[in-house]
Amino acid sequence: MSTEQSKVSITISLYKDTVYELETAIEQAAKSSYHSITTPIVHRRFQREFVDEPLKAKHNCFTRSDLLLSSSQWLNRVICKLSSNVDCDSLDENVRKQGEATIEQEKSFAEHLVQNGYMLVRLKNGNCANLARVLAFGLKGVLLVEVPMSNPKITQATWRSDVDEKQPPEDTWKWWNNFRSYADFDSHIKIALEFTADIPKRKEIYRWLGEPVDAIVISSNIFLTNSKNYPVLSKAHQELLVLFHRILGCHFILKANPEDPRLVAYADYLKFVIRNNYTKDPMQGYDDLLEIPLQPLYDNLDSFTYEVFEKDPVKYILYQNAIEEALRDRVPTEEIETRTSVIMVVGGGRGPLVRAALNASLKCKRKVKIYVIEKNPNAIVTLSALINELWKDRNVELISTDMREFKPPEKADILVSELLGSFGDNELSPECLDGAQKQLKPDGISIPCKSTSYLNPCMTTKIYNQIRALEKSPHSKDRVVTSRHMEGSYVAYLKNVYHIDDPQVVFEFVHPNRENVFDNSRFKTLRFKATLDCVMHGFVGYFDTVLYKDITISIHPYTHTKGLASWFSIFFPLSEPMQIKKGDDIVVNFWRCVASHKVWYEWNVAAPRQCHIHNVRGRGQPIWK
Structure with missing residues (x-):
């Protein structure tokens, strides 16, 4: 049917x-x-x-x-x-x-x-x-x-x-x-x-x-x-x-x-x-499908994944606009011919950010020297071909190493990255940029310069049942509840969903980080109110980021960047659905935990009924550095 x-x-x-x-x-x-x-x-x-x-x-x-x-x-x-x-x-x-x-x-x-x-x-x-x-x-x-x-x-x-x-x-x-x-x-x-x-x-x-x-x-x-x-x-x-x-x-x-x-x-x-009244949804086919969040710092992405993100019609235009504005601010008109700005693209992938930086320099008529730092040896092949064939007349240098370990011959005026993920920090953008900002001049510009995550409780029976189906033992008809699936996080383009209350701010990260000691662990207690009887299956997470000045990227449902297709929302499930009554106050505790070799989220509901803390010590799904 x-x-x-x-x-x-x-x-x-x-x-x-x-x-x-x-x-x-x-x-x-x-x-x-x-x-x-x-x-x-x-x-x-x-x-x-x-x-x-x-x-x-x-x-x-x-x-x-x-x-x-x-x-x-x-x-x-x-x-x-x-x-x-x-x-x-x-x-x-x-x-x-x-x-x-x-x-x-x-x-x-x-x-x-x-x-x-x-x-x-x-x-x-x-x-x-x-x-x-x-x-x-x-x-x-x-x-x-x-x-x-x-x-x-x-x-x-x-x-x-x-x-x-x-x-x-x-x-x-x-x-x-x-x-x-x-x-x-x-x-x-x-x-x-x-x-x-x-x-x-x-x-x-x-x-x-x-x-x-x-x-x-x-x-x-x-x-x-x-x-x-x-x-x-x-x-x-x-x-x-x-x-x-x-x-x-x-x-x-x-x-x-x-x-x-x-x-x-x-x-x-x-x-x-x-x-x-039919209008085609460009994301049709991805509706309510579970995906495991990417870990580009730990895993090397494949060509297909790179290509999917490169097709985003909006993201790299906004990055280009942000780099262009930053170049105009860094180099006044009278210094166009004499001053060269150093741009470091950390996490170059297959080169879309490099292309955005080159286009921005041409558009604003500023000279640039671009360092491309990439750790994926397979992407290095692509970047080398681009430099030798398309960018051979441009001042582009390729460095094959982890951005946190690179020791540049000169400091950068502008540091460009896109390790945001669906929650703003779940691809370890804070850790990566904190490690890479030593490459930045004291008055240098980070693009993006701020990211904020948001969370709200939701009812989504379809997604919950998909996760629970992963819990079934192959040798039994009984469901075996384990932390591996029910206590992990998932990326999904949620359509079959009821949002119990509006999203609220969870965490915020600013770059460059001017703190004396870097500490990206966080804790937040959020309070929501149910306006109807419903069932709570978990929480939906979003983010928005300021690239530069008023140039922003957002997947927040109220401020979503039109046409943006690179990021879906992130879903944090509850191992057991919670019956919610109209007027109930929903109190959520949310942690971002950091250890020497991994980062993970923990969450639990404190009211109207208390549940256990999910993903303790990252047993369900850690993010590896």
């Missing part, structure tokens, strides 16, 4: 009381604007008996044959809908047992039909512990849990004076949160989010963006009719539709009578709205 963002996958949900011919429906789907159908496994009026004979034996053949469709059609064209008229959590034991047996029978037959395909069940309230237990055990395929976006009783309460306001209707997100918590955050369980006629507050909509929403359910009864008698959605529903498709790339389930003459028009309209 998954689809590329530029495509629109639509499923028709059949809910007529009479049995609808599956073969006819599949044929129509193949010819029409929709692609598949959602159909009940068993007709809603068919009651089965699992206790008393002879009805128990009589109802062994309880539904249509699987021979109606081919196995490929069942898998790719059908979502099997489980009964919603049973109550697995009833206080009446007979009703509860009947519901359990009914759901288990339908689940077994659904998996027989669609193997690892899609099943759908509808939540009616938050009392669903037994339902979750029955459905989640041994789940093979994908279970879509249909949840309305807002509780209809909330709207009813706003219009009726006889409703008891002391007990407001329960938020439907809590229904879902109860179900998935009972099911232990199983990654096979996803949401089919039903758009309701009344749209909740924006912050509640954003909370759904942190959940595994796989499908949007749209009922035909929320469509309006325009002046040309054509079905349309309200402006608010259109915006909601586009938002979820753009962020999550979900497909759509259209609830409609199969004999409704406007059925195809509904599907065509959904496609029209999405395609008219």
Whole structure:
């Protein structure tokens, strides 16, 4: 059912009381604007008996044959809908047992039909512990849990004076949160989010963006009719539709009578709205994918990695502008012909910063001598070729060594580097520049001159489940929690995420460092407040940096540099999700620890509930010097 963002996958949900011919429906789907159908496994009026004979034996053949469709059609064209008229959590034991047996029978037959395909069940309230237990055990395929976006009783309460306001209707997100918590955050369980006629507050909509929403359910009864008698959605529903498709790339389930003459028009309209509002994300394909942060000081980067970062359309232009401004400030107009500025590019890679420095010198008409310091022997080959072929007429000298060990024949006017990482300091920029600043003149300029890191708590079920999947033992179905994965940090382009509160400043580093003793260890306590009930899975980190004067680079969500693609945010997970209530104060302790041979981060939550300190002594993921 998954689809590329530029495509629109639509499923028709059949809910007529009479049995609808599956073969006819599949044929129509193949010819029409929709692609598949959602159909009940068993007709809603068919009651089965699992206790008393002879009805128990009589109802062994309880539904249509699987021979109606081919196995490929069942898998790719059908979502099997489980009964919603049973109550697995009833206080009446007979009703509860009947519901359990009914759901288990339908689940077994659904998996027989669609193997690892899609099943759908509808939540009616938050009392669903037994339902979750029955459905989640041994789940093979994908279970879509249909949840309305807002509780209809909330709207009813706003219009009726006889409703008891002391007990407001329960938020439907809590229904879902109860179900998935009972099911232990199983990654096979996803949401089919039903758009309701009344749209909740924006912050509640954003909370759904942190959940595994796989499908949007749209009922035909929320469509309006325009002046040309054509079905349309309200402006608010259109915006909601586009938002979820753009962020999550979900497909759509259209609830409609199969004999409704406007059925195809509904599907065509959904496609029209999405395609008219589609904009391609340059980072598409990297959405919510875990990556281990780079350690360029410890590991030699490969050619592919260098090439990815060199394609950034913005970063090196900003570096060029910063170097140009610094050269203009260092060399007045009257000294253009007589004064040569020394630029040291520490961590030259394959030369993009050298190219930026050369372009800046040409643009501002200042003479430069460039030293390129690079420790990667493979990148040295590339830099040597560039110097011998493209820059042979320029004053560029290559030094193959660690920037902290280089003893230059002369001091630098400008020191240029880009070891920032996704948190501003996780590629050891402070340690590297502190070691390299001995090469800088007392009044020399460092580019960048300041970096600041930020952090905020978040809910991101998709990322959490990816990390937890790494914890599975290859020899057991049980999850084995270790510090290696759950207590490491990850780089990810987070889209399927809900930010619980705004980012706050964590650490700040200034270059050149004028302190008498270099100490880059840090500690900070941060306080956040939750505005909604949610689940906290960890923390998202960002940074911004001042290259020179007012020239900055930022991945902070509020000040993100337009077009910047070199850095994604960094994610620090919690080993166990933490249930957060509206109004809770979230207190976080965060450390940057430094030893003789490594640097690492440690973090823990002190409130509203205390958890252990993650990544103690860098056991999960240290950064090696």
